[in-house]
Amino acid sequence: MEKFSKEKIARKKRCMHKDSKMFHSFLTLLLLPPPGNIIGSGIFVSPKGVMENASSVGIALIVWIITGIITAIGALCYAELGVTIPKSGGDYSYVKDIFGGLAGFLRLWIAVLVIYPTNQAVIALTFSNYVLQPLFPTCFPPENGLRLLAAVCLLLLTWVNCSSVRWATRVQDIFTAGKLLALALIIIMxxxxxxxxxxxxxxxxxxxxxxxxxxxxxxxxxxxxxxxAYGGWNFLNYVTEELVDPYVNLPRAIYISIPLVTFVYVFANIAYVTAMTPQELLASNAVAVTFGEKLLGVMAWIMPISVALSTFGGVNGSLFTSSRLFFAGAREGHLPSLLAMIHVKRCTPIPALLFTCLSTLLMLCTSDMYTLINYVGFINYLFYGVTVAGQIVLRIKQPDMHRPIKISLIWPVIYLIFWAFLLIFSLYSEPVVCGIGLAIMLTGVPVYFLGVYWDNKPQCFDAFVGKWDYRIMVKDILLLCVCLISHGLL
Known part of the structure; x- marks a missing residue:
């Protein structure tokens, strides 16, 4: 009898542990730090950009709903690839395995030069907007002030991440609550x-x-x-190891988390237009601040503080994850070897963090967040589509391959139709912004063939490249100084 009771208790504990692990997995899907988050800082900056381009409230809300549906379809496609090609590295690994080393390298190259620095710049500018806007109630904050405060935020958090991994994770834990408080207030009001x-x-x-x-x-x-605002959906399959029975529960997590996020985003935007006209929303540089001023009265200060906390934590999370990607890429030989170095005592990838910081500071030469979002959004969607197309290619080339999760091919086809529409018309509307992103991506082609594909390089070439590894930081610093001087900040 005693033995039976002990076995029963042990079984109950195991079940509780599984339930706890499952709950943690769902929370992880919702709260991963940017760019691996779903609910994140984007919801505080994107509503204005969506409304401005949609031209009406109704179309703007439809855009939010359709984006959520497409996000769910993309996440399901990635879930199949994630368990079919069980490698770390996400779409970088999938593209590399399906289309070859060049395609994988270009994914890493554009992430290093465009995606992560631009994401961090947008989040840092959102932070400075929400901090400074209450101080300038009748006008927009000065651009130099926005860039300067964003740079201070970035430099401070780079120092934190260089100093201690523990400090960086504590900052993330503390500041995550900001986004939840702000969104809860917006929806309730x-x-x-x-x-x-x-x-x-x-x-x-x-x-x-x-x-x-x-x-x-x-x-x-x-x-x-x-x-x-939905950025991070392609990180959903990174939590596979945390899920009990991932082949069943990963799709279930997607079915729960992404509709929930879509619901939150749509209702947040509905809340905005109950307090503001479209013209007032477009005239605001910090939509949530204007919303708080109209409805919260003397408590309006809660909104900018909550959003500032959220975005401050967002910059920290992005620095943490992007520096690790650069570190891993350098260790694989796809980036300069300097970026693979870590501090002996602190065990932090200081060169990778400094490179990330300097690249983001260069992006802060503009304070136009919406141009930056178009810039990074176009490149992101380009590779999302390439990855999903790889799913179809893999089905054709290896039809008998074991696929623990197998979705209908209609879903990647729908995703690719939407993808083609988005890229063609985005390129038509913003040819310069999108063209710059494509040009930067294509610069990776000669770099790949000279630095990665060419195996039998002469010693003098390797020595030359090695020497320039250590000058890369100096070059970035000089470029940053030129940029600051041209904008009158130095």
Missing amino acids: GIVQICKGEYYWLEPANAFEPFKDYDVGLIALAFLQGSF
Whole structure:
């Protein structure tokens, strides 16, 4: 009897442990630090960009819903690839295995030069916007002030990450609550507004009343702006090891988490238009601050503080993850060897962190967050589509390959149709911004063939490259100084 009781207790503990692990997995999907987050800082900056390009409240809300649906489809495609090609590295590994080393290298190359620095710059600028906007209630904060505060935030958090891994993780834990508090306040106040009858812009007759002419190209840009807020969905398969029975529970996690995020984002935007007209929303540089000023009265200070906490933690999380990617890429021989070095005592990848910081500071030469979002969104979607296309290629080349998760091919086809629409019309609307991203990506082709593909390089070539590894930081610092001087900051 005693033995039976002990076995029963042990079995109950195991079940509780499994439930706890499952709950933790779902939380991880929702709260991973940027760019591996779903609910993140993007929801505080993207609404203005979506509204501006959508041209009406109704189309803007439809954009948020469709973006959530496409995100769920993309996540399911990635889930199949994640368990079919069980390697760390996410889409970098999938693209490399399916299309070869050059495609994988270009994914890493563009992540290093564009995606991570631009993401960090946008989040840092959002932080400075929400800190400074209450100090300039009748106008926009000065651009130099925005860039300077964003740079201070970035430098401070780079120092924290260089000093201690423990400090970096504590900062992340403390500041995660900011985003949840801000979003909860926004949604609750929105529900109160609807109960009071303040839903003029949600009525069908008014919701689709355009404040400027509709344009398909601009609607494509609205999707790019919205996709920034959903950034991190492609990290969902990174939590496979934490899930009990991942082949069943990973799709289940996607079915739960992404609809929940879509619900939160749509209701946050509904809440905004219960308190502001579209014109007021577009005139605001910090939408949540304006929302708080209209509805929270003397407690309006809660909103900028909550968003500032969220974005401060967002910059920290992005620095932490991006520096590790650069470190791993250097260790594989795809980036300069200097970036693979770590501090002997602190065990932090200081060169990789400094490179990340300097690259992001260069992006801060502009304070136009919405151009930066279009810039990074176009490149991100380009590789999302290439990765999903790889799923179809793999099905054709290896139809009998073991696939623990196997979705219908209709889903990647739908994703690729949307992907083609988005890229074609985004390129049409913003040819310069999107073209620059493509040009930077293509610079990786000669680098790959000279630095990675060419095996039998002469010793003098290796010595030359090795020497320049140690000059890369100096070059970035000089470029940064030139940029600051040109903008009158030095």
